[in-house]
Amino acid sequence: MIPASFDYQVAESPEHAVALLTEHGDEAKLLAGGHSLIPMMRFRLATPAVLIDVGRLQDLRYINATNGSIAIGALTRHSELEHSKLLAQSVPLLASVAALVGDPAVRHRGTIGGTLAHSDPASDLPAALLALGATIVARGPHGDREIAITDFFTGYFESALADDEMIVEVRVPVSTGGWDYQKFNRRAQDWAIVGVAVAQGGSGVSLVNMGSTPLRASATEQALASGASVAEAATLAAEGLQPPGDLNADAEFRSHLARVLTERALVAAGASST
Amino acid sequence: MNTTMTETEEAATTSYTHIGKARLRREDPALLTGEARFIDDLTLPAELWLGIVRSTEAHAKILGVDGRAALEIEGVSEVLSGADLAPLWGESALPCAWPVTDDMANPPHLPVATSVAKYVGDAVAVVLATSRYAAADGAAAVLVDYEQLPAVTDIESALATDAPLVHESLGTNKSYTWPLIPNPEAVDEAFANAAHTISERYVQQRLIPAPMEPRGVLASPGVANGELTLYSATQVPHILKVMTAVTLGIPEHKIRVVAPSVGGGFGCKLNVYAEEILCSALAMDRGVPVRWTEGRSEAATATIQGRGQVQHIELAADTDGKVTAVRVKLLADMGAYLQLVTPGVPLLGGFLYHGCYDIPNYSFECTSVFTNKTPTDAYRGAGRPEATYAIERAMDSLAIAVGVTPEEIRSRNFIAADAFPYESSAGLVFDSGDYQTVLDKAVAMANLDTVRTEQTKRRADKSNKLLGIGFSSYVEMCGLAPSRVLASLNYGAGGWEAATVRVLPTAKVQVITGSTPHGQGHETSWSMIVADKLGIDPDDIEVLHSDTAISPTGLDTYGSRSLSVGGTAVFMATDKVLDKARLIAAHQLEANEGDLEYVDGSFNVKGTPTAAVPFAAIAFAAFTAHDLPDGMEPNLEAHVTYDPPNFTFPNGTHIAIVEVDTQTGDVAIVDYVAVDDCGNQINPLIVEGQIHGGVLQGAAQALYEDAVYSEDGQIVTVNLGDYLVPSAAEAPTYRLASHVTPSPTNPMGVKGVGEAGTIAAAPAVINAVVDALRPLGVTDMAMPASPQTVWNTINNVNNEAPGGAS
Numbered sequence A: 001m002i003p004a005s006f007d008y009q010v011a012e013s014p015e016h017a018v019a020l021l022t023e024h025g026d027e028a029k030l031l032a033g034g035h036s037l038i039p040m041m042r043f044r045l046a047t048p049a050v051l052i053d054v055g056r057l058q059d060l061r062y063i064n065a066t067n068g069s070i071a072i073g074a075l076t077r078h079s080e081l082e083h084s085k086l087l088a089q090s091v092p093l094l095a096s097v098a099a100l101v102g103d104p105a106v107r108h109r110g111t112i113g114g115t116l117a118h119s120d121p122a123s124d125l126p127a128a129l130l131a132l133g134a135t136i137v138a139r140g141p142h143g144d145r146e147i148a149i150t151d152f153f154t155g156y157f158e159s160a161l162a163d164d165e166m167i168v169e170v171r172v173p174v175s176t177g178g179w180d181y182q183k184f185n186r187r188a189q190d191w192a193i194v195g196v197a198v199a200q201g202g203s204g205v206s207l208v209n210m211g212s213t214p215l216r217a218s219a220t221e222q223a224l225a226s227g228a229s230v231a232e233a234a235t236l237a238a239e240g241l242q243p244p245g246d247l248n249a250d251a252e253f254r255s256h257l258a259r260v261l262t263e264r265a266l267v268a269a270g271a272s273s274t
Numbered sequence B: 001m002n003t004t005m006t007e008t009e010e011a012a013t014t015s016y017t018h019i020g021k022a023r024l025r026r027e028d029p030a031l032l033t034g035e036a037r038f039i040d041d042l043t044l045p046a047e048l049w050l051g052i053v054r055s056t057e058a059h060a061k062i063l064g065v066d067g068r069a070a071l072e073i074e075g076v077s078e079v080l081s082g083a084d085l086a087p088l089w090g091e092s093a094l095p096c097a098w099p100v101t102d103d104m105a106n107p108p109h110l111p112v113a114t115s116v117a118k119y120v121g122d123a124v125a126v127v128l129a130t131s132r133y134a135a136a137d138g139a140a141a142v143l144v145d146y147e148q149l150p151a152v153t154d155i156e157s158a159l160a161t162d163a164p165l166v167h168e169s170l171g172t173n174k175s176y177t178w179p180l181i182p183n184p185e186a187v188d189e190a191f192a193n194a195a196h197t198i199s200e201r202y203v204q205q206r207l208i209p210a211p212m213e214p215r216g217v218l219a220s221p222g223v224a225n226g227e228l229t230l231y232s233a234t235q236v237p238h239i240l241k242v243m244t245a246v247t248l249g250i251p252e253h254k255i256r257v258v259a260p261s262v263g264g265g266f267g268c269k270l271n272v273y274a275e276e277i278l279c280s281a282l283a284m285d286r287g288v289p290v291r292w293t294e295g296r297s298e299a300a301t302a303t304i305q306g307r308g309q310v311q312h313i314e315l316a317a318d319t320d321g322k323v324t325a326v327r328v329k330l331l332a333d334m335g336a337y338l339q340l341v342t343p344g345v346p347l348l349g350g351f352l353y354h355g356c357y358d359i360p361n362y363s364f365e366c367t368s369v370f371t372n373k374t375p376t377d378a379y380r381g382a383g384r385p386e387a388t389y390a391i392e393r394a395m396d397s398l399a400i401a402v403g404v405t406p407e408e409i410r411s412r413n414f415i416a417a418d419a420f421p422y423e424s425s426a427g428l429v430f431d432s433g434d435y436q437t438v439l440d441k442a443v444a445m446a447n448l449d450t451v452r453t454e455q456t457k458r459r460a461d462k463s464n465k466l467l468g469i470g471f472s473s474y475v476e477m478c479g480l481a482p483s484r485v486l487a488s489l490n491y492g493a494g495g496w497e498a499a500t501v502r503v504l505p506t507a508k509v510q511v512i513t514g515s516t517p518h519g520q521g522h523e524t525s526w527s528m529i530v531a532d533k534l535g536i537d538p539d540d541i542e543v544l545h546s547d548t549a550i551s552p553t554g555l556d557t558y559g560s561r562s563l564s565v566g567g568t569a570v571f572m573a574t575d576k577v578l579d580k581a582r583l584i585a586a587h588q589l590e591a592n593e594g595d596l597e598y599v600d601g602s603f604n605v606k607g608t609p610t611a612a613v614p615f616a617a618i619a620f621a622a623f624t625a626h627d628l629p630d631g632m633e634p635n636l637e638a639h640v641t642y643d644p645p646n647f648t649f650p651n652g653t654h655i656a657i658v659e660v661d662t663q664t665g666d667v668a669i670v671d672y673v674a675v676d677d678c679g680n681q682i683n684p685l686i687v688e689g690q691i692h693g694g695v696l697q698g699a700a701q702a703l704y705e706d707a708v709y710s711e712d713g714q715i716v717t718v719n720l721g722d723y724l725v726p727s728a729a730e731a732p733t734y735r736l737a738s739h740v741t742p743s744p745t746n747p748m749g750v751k752g753v754g755e756a757g758t759i760a761a762a763p764a765v766i767n768a769v770v771d772a773l774r775p776l777g778v779t780d781m782a783m784p785a786s787p788q789t790v791w792n793t794i795n796n797v798n799n800e801a802p803g804g805a806s
């Protein structure tokens, strides 16, 4: 439970962070809220030689409305999403999912950029952002590029970010259609055993912890789009997926939970076939 | 002699200012502000850190230990294998103080294994380094060459002829068999004549104690005089002092043990551990302080675990459901070695498998086996939660068989209120109780009629949120323990407790207790007792403890003994002080001591309150010694060592109402009612706190916690993400009430409450889960009742049912 030794540098700006990343290559890791990275380091599952602290970049903490979408700075804390009036009006799903991440201490440290970059399939916000069709803005040595969230998660704890890139912003389309989030866990502060996010009355349905990345429940979405009932669509939630098995749930139980929770989420979101 | 709570409250208010009143704990400001000093907050010049290389194998020969890479790390000074260390302790082994039978197998247990590692976490080598970081890096860099051996992980197959052996030299995995069968023929006869019999098998999963503060040790040598000061996060500094002397051959008078602020223990710090012996031996040998701080994951295997039993319980009952006999066969998991009281833990429950029922015929037999897992030992309740679980689950099954409600089956079998003192068929004498009144209170509080109406409605509606009601009526034996009884059980020590009350010249008071608190609030409670008896302010009293140089005699804190044994010693020592003060006052008033009364902190001759001698004047007189009665020693202090004549028997009824989501398997405790009789209460706030925490700990066994091992003995739950200790967010809203039947065993009429909640809660919750699911055909539920387990259980019933789901 003691991390290996490492060097520590404070980034003065996003550009400085990117410069440091370029300098140190894959030896380095950005440190944002530290609530995923530091536990990994304590278990020695991560042993970065250099930590680049971006946690003090206040300029990257914001939630702004910009023509039809909401722009969120990468260092925005989960608790800021949870309590944002703007978000509650414009993307209520995101605010409400943020309120279910971990416990208050976690939500005051953890950042939206960190949870995306960490790409844990069991995390809540990435799946919600997937259902919402968000866009991620990454800054690298050659400037900014936009990554559609559907292209972002490339594998288990892996993303489309390059070693020298940093997330600076997340853009989320305004989304006030029927929504719900079902998080199933055993203790309030735990990750979801399975989670289901529904956006826009069922046109976006995504799953937490049902595979190696956050996933769209495409079979359910398509069934709804082509006129299936909510109950029918929900039975397809785990279609074609290979969920993990662990102490809390084997693969079969996970698939079952995905179906039950998808139906509950769709009902709560007021979804119906189109 | 039974009184209700209200009467006792009245009695308390009239005679006492503090006792019986809810008082904030004086311990808390230092704890809440971070001022309290725990072991990890202490440092000594030149100290070295110990890092421990732990076996990654459940069972393996140690072929070699290679420390070369570790020695390259800056700050690492030595790498020592078990063989290198052996001369420090020679043949002496870690102590087991409870050889429960004459033929109990107790193989030598060295602090560091020399040739064979016997469980994951067994120490196989150590590193000395100048910092904790270097010690951790060093330990990680030591290469150990293992040859794997087959492991024993399942207690039910441990005694099979072809089972691998944990200890080759024993030729068996059995440690002992301990029977308590006063009249075997009568038991057989009761079963032969029974109208109803129940036969069930329950599994008590292993639990990880997980106190807030893991363990830690700092051993400091006094080289010039051969002294050792041993700081340890322990519940038992006094026991540790004796055992360190015996194990390492350091003269006992040269050893001082200090337990600084200790962040909980739940029994797991009631032990003498390898690390305490290691740090002490190395510190004495190297002449520098040596320390070790346990990591959270390390604690999962290096600290004892609780429970670990398979229980077979049978009940014989007549047509009315009156139980005529109980027969229990217990299989208990010792783990790889016997720690301090490992073998005795299942037997502490062995007297209580009849629960709070008047069951005339008793048969209990425990067989204990070794496995390639972390040793088990005392964990909150130690044997009694297991016993209560078995009898309370079985009573619910009997209720179903007889066709009566769970409360009715209990009422038909309770020991009657007028039967006390009651001699049980297991041979104990129960002090006091009124179990029926306690149950009636709980039933009234739980609004059972409303809950049952709603339960029936949901069943009829085929709701997927089913309600269940779970009862648990318990009685436990506390106040460990009469020394003679311990002798009859072969326990290696007595059960007395010591206290000193010392009045200082300025009339401030020091209370020295041998009972070592680690979260229970002794300082608050003891000062309330002494303040009321002396008629002074609790703030004028300091309670000292946990350092053998300050409190040289004592037997520490476990088994809900502190108040009924240690508090009684304080009470009696205060009486002695008052007796002496009375002599001084009589001398000053030139009166007959028999004519004096002590009112509001002053002595006066009865009827003439004007001529009073205040306590402060007596304190000062004892100090100056200018004018004391002839031959009186100039001090005002008294020491008492109290050996209780009997155990105390707290009891109660808890009712859990749960809602089970039949689609997801999720269980929510929607209401929890607890009515407890812990005798007279000193500080009801502390009583409530103990019940809150205790209930959650019991509910944790029912719903959350499980030390999971793979078949080859690898532990899987080594962090608090995988080992699910519930938090405040999971805690039910408790609704508590008391019923008081003072214990006649001790002068304050107290019983103890440290373990009650844990003892009661698990069967209440599981009974409720089973009750909820009974319409689906469920009759049993494994612990913990996780969503997966609940879902599987429902599915299995459906699949087994004739014509069930395909």
Ligand SMILES: Cc1cc2nc3c(=O)[nH]c(=O)nc-3n(C[C@H](O)[C@H](O)[C@H](O)COP(=O)(O)OP(=O)(O)OC[C@H]3O[C@@H](n4cnc5c(N)ncnc54)[C@H](O)[C@@H]3O)c2cc1C
Pocket: A029, A030, A031, A032, A033, A034, A035, A036, A037, A038, A039, A054, A074, A075, A100, A101, A102, A103, A106, A109, A110, A111, A112, A113, A114, A115, A117, A118, A122, A123, A124, A125, A161, A165, A166, A167, A168, A189, A190, A191, A192
């Ligand atoms: C007890 C506990 C409970 C938790 N429960 C939940 C839960 O229920 N649900 C849930 O979803 N999460 C949970 N979390 C995780 C929490 O939400 C994390 O805070 C979050 O996943 C990571 O955010 P962070 O800012 O802490 O990232 P860090 O830990 O600082 O970093 C994580 C990774 O992202 C990288 N990174 C960080 N910021 C950037 C950036 N701007 N650009 C590129 N890379 C970056 C880091 O280099 C690192 O690899 C829990 C954590 C804890 C400790």
